[in-house]
Structure formats: C-alpha cells, structure tokens
Amino acid sequence: MPKVALITGADRGLGLGLTQRLLASGWTVIAGKFLDWPELDALQASFPERLIQVSLDVSSDSSVAQAVAEVQLRLDGIDLLICNAAIQRSAEVQSITEDLNFDHMIAEFNTNTLGALRVTNAFFPMLQASSMKRLCYVSSEAGSIAESKRTGWFGYCMSKAALNMAVKNMHNDLSHQGYSFRLYHPGWMRTYMSGAKNQEAHYEPDEAADFALKHFLSAVDESQVRLVDWQGNEMPW
Numbered sequence: 001m002p003k004v005a006l007i008t009g010a011d012r013g014l015g016l017g018l019t020q021r022l023l024a025s026g027w028t029v030i031a032g033k034f035l036d037w038p039e040l041d042a043l044q045a046s047f048p049e050r051l052i053q054v055s056l057d058v059s060s061d062s063s064v065a066q067a068v069a070e071v072q073l074r075l076d077g078i079d080l081l082i083c084n085a086a087i088q089r090s091a092e093v094q095s096i097t098e099d100l101n102f103d104h105m106i107a108e109f110n111t112n113t114l115g116a117l118r119v120t121n122a123f124f125p126m127l128q129a130s131s132m133k134r135l136c137y138v139s140s141e142a143g144s145i146a147e148s149k150r151t152g153w154f155g156y157c158m159s160k161a162a163l164n165m166a167v168k169n170m171h172n173d174l175s176h177q178g179y180s181f182r183l184y185h186p187g188w189m190r191t192y193m194s195g196a197k198n199q200e201a202h203y204e205p206d207e208a209a210d211f212a213l214k215h216f217l218s219a220v221d222e223s224q225v226r227l228v229d230w231q232g233n234e235m236p237w
C-alpha cells in the first residue's frame with residue numbers, strides 16, 4: 001500500500017510543490033484545498049487514485065471536522081502530516097507607532113498557529129493508526145526571536161513564534177510514543193503569500209519543495225525538535 005500524506009494549503013506555492021513531488025514518488029496525497037485554484041484539478045488526471053482533494057480551511061473547526069469525516073471514509077491512517085497553510089496580512093506594518101489591524105493579526109494566529117494545532121488534533125486518530133507518525137510544520141525565520149531584525153509584521157512573526165512553541169510542546173508530549181517532528185523554514189520563495197506571486201524571492205516553490213521533502217523524510221536525532229532551514233542548518237528559536 002502507498003504511504004499517505006496530508007498537506008494543508010496544497011492549492012498553490014510550497015504545498016502544491018510538495019503534493020506534486022509526493023505523488024510522483026508513489027505516495028497517496030490528501031491535498032487540503034482552500035480556494036478554487038485550478039492546479040490540483042490539473043494534477044487529478046495524472047493521479048486519479050492517489051490524489052485525494054479535500055476542502056480544508058484550517059482556520060475553521062467545522063471545515064476541519066468535515067475534512068476528517070471525508071478522509072475517514074476513504075483511508076484508515078495518515079503517515080505524514082505537513083501543516084503548511086499560512087497567511088500573511090501584517091507585512092505592511094513596520095512599527096508600533098502605526099495603525100494596527102487586530103483582525104488581521106487574529107486571522108494570522110487562527111490560521112498559522114491554531115490551524116496547525118486544529119488539524120493535528122482533529123486528525124490525531126488517523127495519525128495514531130500509522131506506524132510512521134511523522135508530523136511536519138512549516139514555520140519561518142520570521143518566528144525566530146533570536147534572529148529577529150524586523151520592527152513590525154507583528155501578527156505573522158508572533159504567529160510563527162507561537163507555532164514553534166506549540167511544536168515543542170507536542171514533541172515533549174508525543175516523542176516517546178513514536179512520533180517524530182520536523183519544524184522547518186523553507187527559505188524565501190516565489191509564492192503568493194503577499195497576494196501576488198513574489199518574483200524577487202530566491203526559489204521557485206518546486207525547488208523549495210525538493211529541499212523541504214528531503215528534510216521531512218530524512219532520519220534525524222528525534223530526541224530534540226529543531227528549527228531547520230532549507231539548507232539543513234539549525235536556526236536559533
């Protein structure tokens with residue numbers, strides 16, 4: 001039986017690149033679909049059995065519950081979870097002296113931090129059913145307190161720092177039960193986080209997906225969880 005991965009935010013960007021690569025490597029992929037972009041539909045013809053598209057808004061309890069119900073009808077377990085979905089709404093804010101949009105920050109927390117917890121929690125019975133139990137979280141250098149040079153971007157930076165803490169707590173809880181964790185900064189990618197495709201960034205998401213999968217599927221010392229970048233370097237928290 002092919003191994004099974006669940007990827008959130010698989011419509012575009014890094015999530016789509018990860019979906020394509022895992023499918024090409026023989027995995028079954030449950031691809032969390034957020035909006036109606038055409039890219040996943042275009043892949044479906046090539047992988048009619050192994051690509052399973054599921055509507056999944058990680059910021060919504062009911063959407064996540066519905067996704068769990070749908071996936072449980074088709075599969076018994078999930079081997080690899082990749083919590084990738086995120087939004088960025090706060091980059092234009094450079095200083096505490098500016099007007100702050102707290103609704104934007106709440107949305108960033110709900111998607112980037114709580115979304116990862118919500119999905120892990122709701123799919124936990126399916127993760128428990130697998131022997132692989134690999135849980136991967138796409139964070140960012142923006143969440144590293146030690147490396148921080150920004151003066152604003154409050155919601156995004158804080159949501160990623162909080163995600164790092166959540167992953168550390170889950171590692172404390174679950175690493176002795178056979179679960180392994182990857183916490184990852186994918187580098188600066190030409191993706192859609194800022195609304196339009198960023199043409200100035202360093203990597204196409206396809207290339208970034210190669211680096212990411214190498215780390216997600218590699219053997220590492222599982223006694224600690226580390227924030228690792230796309231070059232395999234450990235980053236300070």
Ligand SMILES: NC(=O)c1ccc[n+]([C@@H]2O[C@H](COP(=O)([O-])OP(=O)(O)OC[C@H]3O[C@@H](n4cnc5c(N)ncnc54)[C@H](OP(=O)(O)O)[C@@H]3O)[C@@H](O)[C@H]2O)c1
Pocket residue numbers: 008009010011012013014015032033034035036037056057058059083084085086087111138139140141185186187188189190191192193194201205
């Ligand atoms: N881009 C970078 O340079 C960079 C750097 C460091 C870390 N990261 C991290 O890398 C990950 C992937 O980002 P990306 O650059 O590939 O961005 P992206 O192109 O915007 O992809 C993010 C994906 O998440 C989806 N999404 C947004 N809100 C969602 C929700 N509530 N529920 C489910 N899915 C949702 C998006 O759907 P829509 O496209 O329909 O909105 C999109 O498919 C994120 O965790 C990001 O924080 C990115």
